[in-house]
Amino acid sequence: MAGLYIHIPFCKSKCAYCDFFSVATLQRKGEFLKAIETEMELQKNYLEKENLKTIYFGGGTPSILSIKEIEQILSQIKKYQTIEKDAEITLEANPDDLSVEYLLQLRKSGINRLSIGIQSFIDRDLKLMQRRHDSKKAFDVINEAQACGFDNISTDLIYGLNGLTLKEWKYNLDTLLSLPIKHLSAYHLTIEPNTLFNKWYKQNIIKLPTEIESVNQFEMLIKKTKKKNFIQYEISNFALDGFFSKHNSNYWRNEKYLGIGPSAHSYNLTSRQWNISSLPNYLDAISQGKVPYEKENLTLNDRYNDYIITTLRTMWGININKVENDFGKLYFDFLTKEIDVFVKNKLLKKVNDSFVLSEKGKFLSDRIISTLLYVKK
Ligand SMILES: C[S@@+](CC[C@H](N)C(=O)[O-])C[C@H]1O[C@@H](n2cnc3c(N)ncnc32)[C@H](O)[C@@H]1O
Ligand code: SF4
Missing domain, CATH: 1.10.10 (Arc Repressor Mutant, subunit A)
Structure with a gap:
């Protein structure tokens, strides 16, 4: 059994903390959609006919895709791979993309797990991070997703942010855990190179918390999730019983996975490889029938x-x-x-x-x- 990851390298705008590979323009979306079909064909034997147990649309922002585009990608996958009947099919989504109409159609398209980037319920912090949604949208979208048929909702939160008090972090956790979620990924902020946060950090405009503050926030996270029966199955990942991310568990259980799209990683037990993190270079190479990757044979x-x-x-x-x-x-x-x-x-x-x-x-x-x-x- 294996996993498939598809990297959608587009965002409407870049968030101040994020250095995941993406571009803030949709100009080459059409070309990209054609290119990933070609890559799927070129890589069709990578998993050696193992069935897909999980599919993960990550990014970037997969929720910028229309339903038609998502359905198109799913049918392309079916052309080259066999998907298990009960496969977990996750899509990473930004709250501001998720209208009720979109959610309803998304569920119908076959996506059965939604991973929503909530990050915070505090408007001051959402602004600082340059997120496009506010706290009300973050709250409403989780209820709406459930009402539209998603019973496997995962959410992301960030802590360790500039000025975030323990009381505010407690508020974020209490708010999230009062909502119908099954999974939470909570990450301590890291200051990544080539981000706005990095620039602000160097200029002393933002600060990281002290080690004691970070530990207190992590402790609060463990305590609050435990109280609501969430299991900490990985340092940053918490889920109700039966709702661990199958896709991530694949990585941890040493199973094969194929990554499609710029910057996507693949692993086949003996080597790992990663596609180039450049959209123009990726598109160029694929148009010449080559997958642009670097490879490392594992000792x-x-x-x-x-x-x-x-x-x-x-x-x-x-x-x-x-x-x-x-x-x-x-x-x-x-x-x-x-x-x-x-x-x-x-x-x-x-x-x-x-x-x-x-x-x-x-x-x-x-x-x-x-x-x-x-x-x-
Ligand atoms: C690929 S990203 C986001 C997916 C989606 N585009 C969104 O913004 O909601 C996955 C998650 O990584 C986390 N993340 C990204 N950069 C981070 C950083 N520098 N520090 C901590 N968490 C980070 C965020 O919680 C984010 O939701
Ligand atoms: S956090 Fe998500 S929306 Fe923001 S820049 Fe990163 S991938 Fe794009």
Whole structure:
């Protein structure tokens, strides 16, 4: 079973924090839609006939597409791949694109999971982030999506923003958790290069919270979601039972995936590759019948490190038997020695044959992961 990711590289305008690959003009949308069909054909054997368990329209802003365009892409996919009957088909959407009419038709088109970029319910912060919706739209759109037939709604929030108080973060969480959502991805703000936030940060116009403020917000996130029966199945991802993102779980479970569109990544167990992050260059190459990607063949060491990076952040953790069987004695010995120290310090705990982050460990996950990576001397 495999996953398919389609990158829609258009946004109506760029948000101040975001460096995901997208352009703020729809000028070449028509050409792009033709190009992804060609790429699907060129890449039709990449997944070696494995059925698609998940399809994910990400971006950029997939909700800038019309229903007709989405249906067209879905029928193109069916031409080249077999979609499982109960496949999870997700579309990332911006609140300002979601009218009731659009939502109704979207549900009918076969999209069965919506991932809505709410980010905040505070108008001051939505303005600062240069989002195009206000807090009222953020609130209403979730109820409307449910009324239009979406029972699998995911939402994104950002915390750690300039000036966000703990009280305000609590308000964001309480508001969101009072709405009919099944999944929440909550990300601490990172200041990315080539964003407006980066420029403002350097000019001291915006600040990041102190470490204590960040930890308090993360703690609040864990506490509030737990109270509403959300399971923290990955550091930044929380869901009700039965609603974990199948698409993301694919990544964490080491399954194959194919990425279509500029900047999309693909993985087939032995190598990973990523398409060029330039729309003109992508369109040029595809028009000449070539997929413009760079590729990395994975060594045993790469695969061990990937396993640590992806699984330690999840509730399933690192399975020590798997490490021994798949990667051998060198990695097993290295890992068990390093893990021992974290277990003693109560940052990792043993659950059956796996090591998972303790509550305390969740706050230090990046540091723990970097210690467990094997660097060849
Ligand atoms: C591909 S983006 C957004 C999808 C959609 N276009 C939208 O804006 O709602 C996925 C999510 O990543 C998060 N994100 C993007 N840049 C971030 C940053 N610099 N710091 C924290 N979260 C970020 C946002 O929550 C965003 O919704
Ligand atoms: S957050 Fe979404 S809408 Fe904003 S620039 Fe990034 S991809 Fe585009």
